[in-house]
Amino acid sequence: MQELPTLASFKMVLLWQNTKNMMNFMTLITFLLFIMPSISYSQYLGNNILLTNRKIFPKQEPISSYAVVFDAGSTGSRVHVYHFDQNLNLLHVGKDVEFYNKTTPGLSAYADNPKEAAESLIPLLEQAERVVPVNLQPKTPVKLGATAGLRLLDGNSSELILEAVSSLLKKRSTFNVQSDAVGIIDGTQEGSYLWVTINYVLGNLGKDFSETVAVADLGGGSVQMVYAVSREQAKKAPQVPQGEDPYIKKIVLKGKKYYLYVHSYLRFGKEASRAEILKVTNGSPNPCILAGYHGTYTYSGEEYKAFSPASGSNFDECKEIILKALKVNDPCPYGKCSFGGIWNGGGGSGQKTLYVTSSFYYVPTGVNIADPNKPNSKIRIEDLKTGAEQVCKTKYKDAKATYPLIYEDSLPYACLDLIYQYTLFVDGFGLDPLQEITVANQIEYQDALVDAAWPLGNAIEAISSLPKFDPFMYYFI
Structure with a gap:
């Protein structure tokens, strides 16, 4: 005949079960505490520490990125410094949402002295370096786009100037200088970057093309007209002779594909x-x-x-x-x-x-x-x-x-x-x-003003190509 369990044995079973549940619970807590710091570090930057009554955590500072863009125009050179958050929204640089300064004359004025042309940018470069935090400078893309002034120079003068500028940035700059950082931007690029700038600041990106605005820019050497068209209209664009800029530029902004008619005269x-x-x-x-x-x-x-x-x-x-x-x-x-x-x-x-x-x-x-x-x-x-x-x-x-x-x-x-x-x-x-x-x-942006110029569009392209940003939200085809 089987013996009935005693009261003491029931207590032993319950104690063992509670102990097992507690061990599982503690194991779970230990695992969560183990992975939490890595989650914080993967989502936030910075070395500041936040002390709580239970554990030390990194102070949560949102990811941000800078971009430096030089506009080498026909009448002068200008530097723009932009600061973006992880959603590609502009952040303040001091009291403004961009740093800007310029110098004259433009690079094309130094057609016979490429070295002097490059050195004319040093004051602007030094100013940009004072704006971007030192620890972020190696990750900050720098771009120089030369426009109509250099396009119109004879012979190989423009090539020699751009080589001198590229060499200066690589030797002198603390920024991230990629192989394509310096060059002449064609009229299609200049116009499409400006269109991006204006529509970004107005909050139109991601909307239907019919809700965007057209832009026209009258520079020193050229004039551009740019506006978005329907996919059907884009298909009607005539072919251009080899070597000329196409009439239609395709870009994706905030996950929305746009077909831009753009021409530079x-x-x-x-x-x-x-x-x-x-x-x-x-x-x-x-x-x-x-x-x-x-x-x-x-x-x-x-x-x-x-x-x-x-x-x-x-x-x-x-x-x-x-x-x-x-x-x-x-x-x-x-x-x-x-x-x-x-x-x-x-x-x-x-x-x-x-x-x-x-x-x-x-x-x-x-x-x-x-x-x-x-x-x-x-x-x-x-x-x-x-x-x-x-x-x-x-x-x-x-x-x-x-x-x-x-x-x-x-x-x-x-x-x-x-x-x-x-x-x-x-x-x-x-x-x-x-x-x-x-x-x-x-143009007004939040509580500040943004220059109505192409460099912001160029900066958005440069920043959106960084690994931390979603490549399907912004890209230029």
Whole structure:
């Protein structure tokens, strides 16, 4: 006959079971405590320590990254330093959300002295190094993009300058200098980076292409027009001759694919266009020049006679000359062209809202068409014509007192520059004179201002390629 378990034996079984459960529980706790520090370190950076009453943990500081971008333009060199969090949102650099400074002249002014060209960047480089924390500098990408100024140099001058700059950065810089860090960015890159900048700051990235804005940039040597089109419209883009930039640029931003129509018109920036316009009159009086001026205009090593007829400048006569310089009547093999036989992208909802930058901002603000005290203003294209008609009546000797915001060397061309912009928009790009546009030097972002320029777009590309960021959210095809 089997004996019944005693009370004591029941107590022993319960004690053993509780002990086993406690051991399993303690094993679990030990395992969790073991892995927690590694989780903290993998998600956060920094050496600061947070002391609790039970355990010492690393102080949780969000991951952040810096990027340094040099804009080597035709009239000067500029440095931009950006600070991003792990979601590619801009963080403050001091009281602003970017550090910016510039120096003149541009690299192209040192065509005969590449070493001196590179050394002209040292003050800007040193300033950037003071902004980026020392421990993050080796991981901070640095980029230098040369634009139209170097594109227009003869021979191998631009190559020698870029080699000298690359050598300087590798020897002198504490930043991360990749093999492709220094180079001439083509018009397609410059335009698409600017489009990214403007739409990033406005919070449009990740939205449908119809909710983005178009951008146009008037630099010294070239002008760009960029806007997003539908996939169907992108398929209609004509093929370009070998060696030329394609009309469509594909990029993915916040996981959304965009098809950008982008074209850069070399020799039609503000300074370059003056030369093209003076070529038309070829040493004869030019009705785009203010009355009373008689001199020469120098661009890219070439001199052009610049003087007005006895009757002074004239809007209609000047516009006819500009139309010839733009070659608006060149054959258009694609059905819809801008000027010079260039496909215009077909227009559409991606172009309905237009932001214009660089000299598209400086010229109107210089004659008070747009408010010079605001970082951006809305005007109508027609306002450029109204302002030009007034400016063109001014005699050169009175121009400085009348328009004190215009640089002295630009005064003779105040009439020309305004008529050129109006003609470029209406006859070149085919826009309605009554269309409202935003002329922008800077754009509001959170509680600060961001430059309306291509370097931020370049910085986003550089940062998004780092291993810590999701490669499917941002990439440039």
